[in-house]
Amino acid sequence: MNAHENFLASSEKNMKRRPRWWVIRGELSRSTAWALSIAGLVLPFVVWWAYTALGLADPLFMPAPQTVLLRVGKWWSEEGLIDDTLMSVYRVLAGFLASAVLAIPIGLYVGTYKPVQAFIEPLTDFIRYMPAVAFIPLVMLWVGIDEGAKVLIIFLGTFFQMVLMVAEDVRRVPMAQIEAAQTMGASRSEIVKMVILPSSRPALLDTLRITCGWAWTYLVVAELVAANSGLGYAILKAQRYMQTDKIFAGILLIGLIGLLTDQAFRWISRRAFPWNRK
Structure with a gap:
């Protein structure tokens, strides 16, 4: 042997x-x-x-889980937790959906046509490294301090990343499928609609799932802009009064909502594309 x-x-x-x-x-x-x-x-x-x-932590800086749970109950019954949650969900979904509506068609053409890629991708790469929080003064000047400003911050935090990820998903479509459609006489628009877009849908849904998570990470930043409600606003307010248990509660609630959103995307993916589960 x-x-x-x-x-x-x-x-x-x-x-x-x-x-x-x-x-x-x-x-x-x-x-x-x-x-x-x-x-x-x-x-x-x-x-x-x-x-x-075991008493290894100062309760002022790290409260016990049961203390945080009690704070959630008080927040629910006395401090408007439902209203804060609904407002934050609205802001995140509005910013995320606005990003998706624009980023998907732009990314589709960036990933399909080299001239579009050469024209758009360098600028997108340049802007995506700029922190969204740095745009807050400009956003306040452009759209004021109402809900539009908060939605715009979340939009800026997700749009440019989404464009590049969608373009990369489109570029993963096998060239053999495109060449087969060309051999059968399909036009460019038919190839985009009937070959590239259907083939990239599973990957596009994964991109939406990931960028939706990013949208939640920009919530606290967005609610810096003259907010008076929302989970991020509650966390920032609790910081001023050293309410560490409420800070923990807000962070955990945002994580829980994000987890539920992520699982919803996974469920949709399993139902829509069962052949892609492996």
Whole structure:
């Protein structure tokens, strides 16, 4: 038996010893995936609870989980949590949807036509590195301090990234599909509508899922602009009064809403593109 055969035999023996799912890009059963996901979510909270329960943290700077939970209850019953949440959801969705409406067609043409890519991509690359918070003074001058300013900040934080990601999704469409359509006599517009766009839809939905998460990260920045409601505003207000439990509560609520949004996108992807699950 040569060295190559010894290596293959050793690898096969090691594979038999390990759990079947402990392989590179292996598959997990539904129950195993759920168990690991729940464990990954619960473990940080257990560590947090243990750290505070043992008295290792100053409650002023790191409140216990039960204290944060009580603050959420008080926020719900006395301080307008529902109104704050709905206002933040509106701002994020408005900015995100405005980005998607413009970024998807622009990114589609950037990824399809080289002249469009050469004209638009350098400027988009340049602007996307500018922090959205730096635009706040200009936004206040351009659109005032009403809801439009907050929506515009979220739009600026997601639009340019989305254009480049959509263009990259479009460029991943196999050239063989495009050449086959050209051989059959399809026009350029027909190729875009009937080949490129349908082929890139699963990747486009993933791009929307990722950029929607980015939109939530810009919420606190957006609510710096003369806000008087919203989860980000509540966090900033709690900072002024050293209400650390409310800061934790606001951060966790934003994370929870973001997680639910992410799972909604995943559910839509599984239903719309079942062949793409692997």
